[in-house]
Amino acid sequence: MSSHVLIAGAGPVGLVSALTLATAGIQVTVFERNTTAPEDLRASTFHPPTLDMLARFGLTDELVSQGLVARYTQQRDRKNGLVAEFDMSLLEGETQHPFRLQCEQWKLNKLLIDRLALFPHASIVLGAEVQSVSQDADSVEISVKTASGIQAFRGDYLIGSDGAWSAVRQSLGIDFEGFTYPERFLVVSTDFEFADHFPKLSYVNYVSDPQEWCVMLRVPSLWRVLFPTSPDESDEEVLTDDSIQNRLQNLLPRELPYSTIHRTLYKVHQRVAKEFRRGRVILAGDAAHINNPLGGMGMNGGVHDAFNLSDKLVEILTAGGSPDLLDRYERQRRAVAIEYINANTARNKKTIEERDPETRRKTQDELRAIAAHPSAAKDYLRKTSMIDALERAESIT
Template sequence: MNRSDVLIIGAGPTGLVLALWLSKLGVRVRIIDKTSAPGSTSRALAVQARTVELYRQLDLADTIVRRGHQVAAANFWVNGKPVAHLPLKRIGEGLTPYAFVEIFPQDEHERLLLERLEDYGVSVERNTALDSFEETGDTLTAHLRLPDGRQEVCQACYLAGCDGARSVVRKALDTDFPGGTYQQIFYVADITASGPALNGELHLDLDQADFLAVFPLAGEGRARLIGTVRDERAERADTLQFADVSSRAIEQLKVHIEDVHWFSTYRVHHRVAEHFRSGRAFLLGDAAHVHSPAGGQGMNTGIGDAINLAWKLAAVLSGGAEPRLLDTYESERIAFARRLVSTTDKVFSFVTAQGRMADLLRMRVAPFLLPKMAGVEASREFLFRTVSQVTLNYRGMPLSQGEAGHVHGGDRLPWAHDGEGDNFEPLRQPCWQVHVYGDTSDEMIAWCAEHHLPLHVFDWRPAFETAGLGRNGFYLLRPDTYVAIADNSADPKVIERYFRDHGIRPFQ
C-alpha cells in the first residue's frame, strides 16, 4: 500500500508550498490534484513582503523579486482625472528587505514552485482525486480516484486539504463554512493596452461607474483589469464576454485596449471554516477561508497557513515534538483568518458600495483625504504594515511568551539592517535558534552549544534600538521566524522550561 507521511490534496500555491517546506524538512509527501495541468491563468497577483521574507528559507525570494514587477505607485481617479498619487517604491523602508509591492501572477508563481518541488524528487499526481478517507488509530486511509478511473487505497500519517473553496476535505469533515457572497459579479482580464494607466503603476477608478482597477504586469503594455459587472448583465455572468463589460470606467482611465488575452467572471465570497483541524486532517488556504481580493491577501494567507503547519508536522513526525503541538495550528491561523475577513470585508464594501452616499464618499471625500494621507509618511507606513502582513503576530497564543524591548512573544522578529549586517541572515535556516542583541551569559553560550541550539550574538548597534529590539536579553525563534520567547534575562533555564512545558524536543 502506498504510504506517505503527509498526503496533500490540491496543488495550488498553498499545497505546493506545504509540499516544498515539508520536503526540505525531510518529510515524505504525496501531492495530488484533480486537474490535468497547472493553471495557465490566475486571479492572485500580489506577493506580500512577509511571504517573500519567508521564501528566503526556500531560496525563492531572489527569483520572485527578479521575475516579478515592483509597483512604483498607486493612482486614484475620479471623473477621468487622477486625484491622488501614492508612492509605493520604498513604502516599507526600514521595515523589511522587501519594502515594496510585488506583482507576480499566480500561474507563474505555481510554475516556479513546481520546478523547486521537482528538485526534491516530488511531482504532482494529476487527474487524481480524493474520494473519501477515514482515520483509524495513528493512520489515515484515503481512497483516491486515478486518471484511468481505478481506485487506489493509500495511507498517510496526516492529510492536508488545500483543495480550494469547494474543498472535498472540508465537506468530508462536515465542517461548517459560514459567511456569505457579495452580490457583485467580478471580471478579470489580462490585456495589452496603452494610455496613461499603462505606466507600470496601479490605477483605481473611484467613480460611480463600474469599479475598475488596473494592475501592472511585467512587460510593456501588459496589465490586468479587475472590475465589477452590475445591472442586468450580472444575471448572465456565465455567458458574459469582454465586449459586454461596461466601457465607461475603462474610458475614464483612458485605457486603449489592443488585445484581450484572457477574460473570466466570478463571484467573491467571505467565509471562514468553523475548524481548521479534525483529528489527522487539516484545512489550509481557500479550503479554510475565502475573502474579498482587497489588499491582495488571499494567496499569501494560504501560504502562511502552509508554513505554520509545515514545521509543526515535521517536528511531530520526527519525534521532535508531542502531537499536541499540532493543536496550535488552528488557534494561530483561525484567529488571523477571522480578522482578515472582517477587515477586507469593510474595505471591499466601501470601494464597491452603491448609492448617493457611497458615491459622495468616493468622489468627494476620498479625493480630498487621499492626497493628504499620501503625503504623510506615517500613513504610508501604516498602509504597508497592514497589507504586507509584517505585523501579523501570534501574541497571547499558547506558543508565545514574554516581552523584551518593544518585541513580544508571537511577533515577527523585527528586521534590523545597517552597514554592519542584517539580522535576518540566520533565518534562512528553518530551525529553532536564539538571537541576542548585545551581551549574553556564559551559561547561555554553554547551554546552547551543549544542546546544539544555534545562538547568534550581535554586537549592540543603534539599528537594533531603532527596530525595537531589547539589549542583552534573548529571543527564542521558531522555525517560521516568529518569536517564541522574548526575555530580558540571559538565563537558558527559561528556554529549557519552555520546551519542556510545550512538549518540544528540538534536539532530536
C-alpha cells in the same frame, strides 16, 4: 517507517507545504485533480512578508526576475484621478522586500514544482481528485479518483489545500461560514498600455467610483483590469465582446477596440471554515478561508498558512513536537482570516464602491492625510502588506 504527509491540491499553498516538508526529509505526496499543473490567472500580487518567506528556499530572487517590482500603490478616483500614493520603501527595516511584486501566480507554481522534483521522497500525482477522507488515532486515509479508478492512500497527516470547493472540508462536514456577494468579478487582461494615458499610473491601482469601480494591475506583459458586474447580467452577457469593449471604453475611450488576452468571470465570497483542524486533517488556503481580491490577500494569506502549518508539522514529525501545535495553527490562522484578511478585504470593497458623496470625500481626504505623513503611511502599509496580520498570529499562543 518514515512519516508521510498527504496534500490535496497543487496550488501555491499545497506546493509550499510540500517543499517545506520535503526539505525536512518528510515523505510527501500531492494530489491534484487537474491533469496539468494549475495556471491560475487570478492572483498576481506578492506581498513583502510572502517574499521574505519564499526567500528561505531561494525562490524570491527568481520570482522577482520574472515580475515587476511595485514600489508604489495608488488609490485613485475614476473621474478625478490620483487620490493618494503610498511608497512601500517606508517598510525598509520591517521586511527584506519593501515592495509588492507583480507576478503571475503560476510562475511560483512552476518554480515550486521544479524544486520539488529534486526530492525523491516528494511526488505530485496529477489527474487525482481527492474525494473523501477517513481517519483513526494513528493515520488518515483518502479516497482518490484517478483515470484508472478509485484508489486509497494512507499517511500520517492530510493537508486540505484543495480550494474553495474543498472536497476535504466537505467530506469532514466542516461549515464554511460567511456569504457570497451578489455581483461577480470580471477580470480582463489586455496588452494596451494604460500608463501612456493615465498620468503617473503605478503598477497597483484601486480606482473608486460610485457606478463602476475597478482595479488596475500591471503584470510583466499585460494590464489586468477587474470590474464588478451586475447580478442582473448573465455570464454570457458579461463575457461578450461588446460588453468587454464597453467596460474598457468607459474606463478609457479610444478609437480602436481593445485587444483582450484573457477574460475570467467568477463569484466572490467572504467565508471562513468553522474549524481549520479535525484530528489529523488540517485545512489551509482557500479551503480554509476565501475573500474578495481587493488587497491581494487571498493567495498571500494561503502561503502564510502553508508556512505556519508545515513548520509545525516538521516539528511534530521530526523533533517530537506535540500534535497540540496544530491547534495553535488553527487559533493563529483562523483569527487572522477573520480579523485581518476578511475584515480588510471587505472594508476595501466598501471603500472603493462607496456611493455617498460626503462619505467618499471624507474617505479620500483621510487617505490623502495618511499618505502625507510617513509614520501614518507606514502604519497603513504594515496593515495592507499583511505584516500586522503575521505579528498578530505570532502573538497567539
